[in-house]
Amino acid sequence: xxxxxxxxxxxxxxxxxxxxxxxxxxxxxxxxxxxxxxxxxxxxxxxxxxxxxxxxxxxxxxxxxxxxxxxxxxxxxxxxxxxxxxxxxxxxxxxxxxxxxxxxxxxxxxxxxxxxxxxxxxxxxxxxxxxxxxxxxxxxxxxxxxxxxxxxxxxxxxxxxxxxxxxxxxxxxxxxxxxxxxxxxxxxxxxxxxxxxxxxxxxxxxxxxxxxxxxxxxxxxxxxxxxxxxxxxxxxxxxxxxxxxxxxxxxxxxxxxxxxxxxxxxxxxxxxxxxxxxxxxxxxxxxxxxxxxxxxxxxxxxxxxxxxxxxxxxxxxxxxxxxxxxxxxxxxxxxxxxxxxxxxxxxxxxxxxxxxxxxxxxxxxxxxxxxxxxxxxxxxxxxxxxxxxxxxxxxxxxxxxxxxxxxxxxxxxxxxxxxxxxxxxxxxxxxxxxxxxxxxxxxxxxxxxxxxxxxxxxxxxxxxxxxxxxxxxxxxxxxxxxxxxxxxxxxxxxxxxxxxxxxxxxxxxxxxxxxxxxxxxxxxxxxxxxxxxxxxxxxxxxxxxxxxxxx
Numbered sequence: 001x002x003x004x005x006x007x008x009x010x011x012x013x014x015x016x017x018x019x020x021x022x023x024x025x026x027x028x029x030x031x032x033x034x035x036x037x038x039x040x041x042x043x044x045x046x047x048x049x050x051x052x053x054x055x056x057x058x059x060x061x062x063x064x065x066x067x068x069x070x071x072x073x074x075x076x077x078x079x080x081x082x083x084x085x086x087x088x089x090x091x092x093x094x095x096x097x098x099x100x101x102x103x104x105x106x107x108x109x110x111x112x113x114x115x116x117x118x119x120x121x122x123x124x125x126x127x128x129x130x131x132x133x134x135x136x137x138x139x140x141x142x143x144x145x146x147x148x149x150x151x152x153x154x155x156x157x158x159x160x161x162x163x164x165x166x167x168x169x170x171x172x173x174x175x176x177x178x179x180x181x182x183x184x185x186x187x188x189x190x191x192x193x194x195x196x197x198x199x200x201x202x203x204x205x206x207x208x209x210x211x212x213x214x215x216x217x218x219x220x221x222x223x224x225x226x227x228x229x230x231x232x233x234x235x236x237x238x239x240x241x242x243x244x245x246x247x248x249x250x251x252x253x254x255x256x257x258x259x260x261x262x263x264x265x266x267x268x269x270x271x272x273x274x275x276x277x278x279x280x281x282x283x284x285x286x287x288x289x290x291x292x293x294x295x296x297x298x299x300x301x302x303x304x305x306x307x308x309x310x311x312x313x314x315x316x317x318x319x320x321x322x323x324x325x326x327x328x329x330x331x332x333x334x335x336x337x338x339x340x341x342x343x344x345x346x347x348x349x350x351x352x353x354x355x356x357x358x359x360x361x362x363x364x365x366x367x368x369x370x371x372x373x374x375x376x377x378x379x380x381x382x383x384x385x386x387x388x389x390x391x392x393x394x395x396x397x398x399x400x401x402x403x404x405x406x407x408x409x410x411x412x413x414x415x416x417x418x419x420x421x422x423x424x425x426x427x428x429x430x431x432x433x434x435x436x437x438x439x440x441x442x443x444x445x446x447x448x449x450x451x452x453x454x455x456x457x458x459x460x461x462x463x464x465x466x467x468x469x470x471x472x473x474x475x476x477x478x479x480x481x482x483x484x485x486x487x488x489x490x491x492x493x494x495x496x497x498x499x500x501x502x503x504x505x506x507x508x509x510x511x512x513x514x515x516x517x518x519x520x521x522x523x524x525x526x527x528x529x530x531x532x533x534x535x536x537x538x539x540x541x542x543x544x545x546x547x548x549x550x551x
Contacts, residue, residue: 005127032099047093047108049080050100054317055088056126056288060343062100069093072144079144081157087345087361091151091286094131104128105143105541113151114209117258120154121343134257137273142512183325189456190258193272196227197265200244202217207237217246226424228261228272232494272323277356282348284364291369292339293400295379298325299333300360309335313349314364318342324527327489337379338366339351372401375409375450375458383462387438394466395434395446402452418442418466438466478497491542492524506537 031116048065052058069078094103106127112120119134120143131152135141140157194203206218213219213233218241218273221229242264243249248263261272273279282300291508298312311327316405317342326334328351337345348360369376378398389391395413404407409430419439424436428451438444447461492502502524509519509532519532526536 001467004513006377008371009056019295019438031498037332045078045095046097047078047096048103049091050095050103051082051085051091051316052343053085053087053089053347054131054363055090056343056365057090057130058099058318059092059104059128063098065094065097065100065103066091073297074456077144077146078138081142082133082135082156083140084138085133085135085141087134087136088363089133089135090125090128090130090210091133091143092128093143099242104130108147108148109145109152112143112149112238114153114236119255120152123256126440129490136257136259143405159482189232190294191230191232192240192255192258193231193261194229194242195261195265196229197263198248200248202243204243204245205231205233206241206243207233207235207239209236209238213237217241217243217249220245231349273358275356275358276354277302277308277352277358278348279348279350279358282362284346284362289367290364290542291372291376291400292366293337293340293369293378293398294376295383296336296338296364297333297349297423299334300348300350301332302350302358302550304350304352304354304356304358308332308350308352311349311351312336313347314338315347316342317339317345319546322347322527322529324529327526327528335396341366341368369400371403373404373452373454374456375399375402377448377450377460379447380448380460380462385464386464386467387444387464388470389438389441389466389468392435392437393506395436395448397432397434397448397450398448399432399458400455401458402454405453408453410451412451414447414449416445416447418444438464441468442467447466489528490523490543492519494520494523497542498540500541503537503540503544506532506540507534510534512538 013317014202036507047069048060049067050060051066051070067080069080080093082091092100092103092107093109094106094108095108109131110122110129112131121132121448123129125132125134131143133141133143133154143152143154144155145152145162162441169361171448174250185265192205194205196203203221204217204219205213205221207212207213213235217484219231219233221231224230231241237255240253240262240487241249241251241261242253250267252263253262256269259272260269262269279300279302283298285297285299298402300312301325302308302310307330307331309328310326310332311328313322314325314336319342321337325336328349342365344364344366346362346364350358376399378400381396382393382397395409399409399411408430409432410430411432411434412426413434413436414422414426415424415436416440419440423439428449442465444464444466445461446464449457449459451457482508488498490498490502492505495501504525505519508514509516509524521532524532525534528549
């Protein structure tokens with residue numbers, strides 16, 4: 001495109017008018033010739049940033065941008081600093097100022113020039129054409145561009161002041177090894193792993209992005225035990241090829257970021273966790289999305305030094321409100337029953353006896369179930385735990401949906417004893433409750449089916465442990481709900497017990513009736529949000545009334 005210089009100041013009004021008419025005619029001719037408007041001078045245009053800290057964005061709900069790009073005249077680029085964006089982050093750069101939906105439809109920047117040490121890509125994420133930033137370390141990141149057509153760059157904010165913008169276009173991934181260049185890198189140390197499941201005798205890694213490491217076939221990786229090979233490198237690379245020193249090479253791969261491992265047999269990337277506290281599993285019992293009011297169980301398994309304690313929380317990305325579902329305890333699951341629709345980040349925190357920590361996150365979507373035609377099961381009680389031999393076990397079901405035909409729901413219960421024999425006569429009825437008496441020690445299975453009037457069915461199966469004497473459920477006691485420092489969550493008066501007195505002390509402290517010496521503020525911060533508020537007192541009251549299972 002051509003760029004026009006600022007108009008020359010004229011001495012008379014007549015000449016000014018004439019100059020404007022000539023300029024308009026020239027612009028019209030240029031538009032006819034090129035089919036597009038002329039670009040504004042650098043720094044004159046306004047670009048808006050729409051960002052969602054999630055891999056499941058909802059730009060359609062955004063009526064205003066997250067922020068505005070600034071222009072750095074010394075470096076010649078527009079920039080926006082993304083702060084506190086851990087894990088997945090989706091965003092759009094646009095000239096649209098009042099609608100996220102319109103911004104997605106009219107992006108200003110659509111390509112990547114250089115992602116630095118981050119995994120930055122442009123694509124479709126849950127129906128939105130946007131940029132995706134994978135930032136597992138939660139760094140503050142600056143994204144910038146010189147012109148929209150040149151593409152987007154990313155750099156750690158801490159290094160942004162020493163980074164000079166470049167207008168060079170992104171280097172396309174080569175289909176064969178490229179010769180080394182004299183370009184230098186500016187990022188810090190990174191590491192990549194290869195799981196040599198294919199059984200190569202040696203593993204090399206060739207990285208490039210306008211520069212490369214050591215020329216083809218790249219650097220020889222170091223075997224760190226078993227099939228795991230490791231390479232530490234400095235540089236800003238986007239692409240990588242693994243090979244056996246040039247033989248058996250992989251395709252041109254996109255490097256997700258530092259700390260990832262590639263399996264050269266399955267062709268899959270994953271996070272390589274070298275923490276002394278190893279997380280072996282974390283998941284929800286129901287996959288996303290689910291409907292509001294549904295009880296969703298988060299569970300995890302980890303091993304470390306001594307006892308591992310678990311903490312579970314859910315953050316509503318629309319309101320940025322975090323709910324602690326279960327404070328640090330030895331119980332490795334928590335139940336989440338979200339009422340608000342929207343996107344959430346579920347966080348699994350781990351700590352062991354030596355103070356080693358680890359964390360995992362996942363995105364989750366909650367939708368409205370008000371007009372759902374298919375039935376769905378919101379909760380079943382009991383859903384886990386122990387039942388007593390010879391004692392009646394009462395089952396209660398909460399279900400919704402089935403908004404079709406007569407809008408009626410029908411329930412069926414199937415109970416099998418440890419040998420797999422069905423111990424009742426299953427049939428559909430209108431009753432949302434059922435009872436049976438277990439007679440054999442071992443694991444029973446309870447299958448609940450809910451049918452709508454159009455014959456669509458929702459089914460969930462639960463396991464229950466039949467014992468002679470039921471021991472207290474972790475859901476009904478705070479015996480293990482201790483913080484890593486040994487203090488009891490909610491014990492504001494530090495008497496070794498959580499009672500209504502603790503809620504009263506919090507309320508008295510908030511009313512300035514007692515001072516800091518009469519309350520343990522760490523224990524009083526029940527929801528661990530860094531602030532003691534009336535919410536903490538309410539949580540204690542709800543817990544004591546058995547409205548919530550734990551603090």
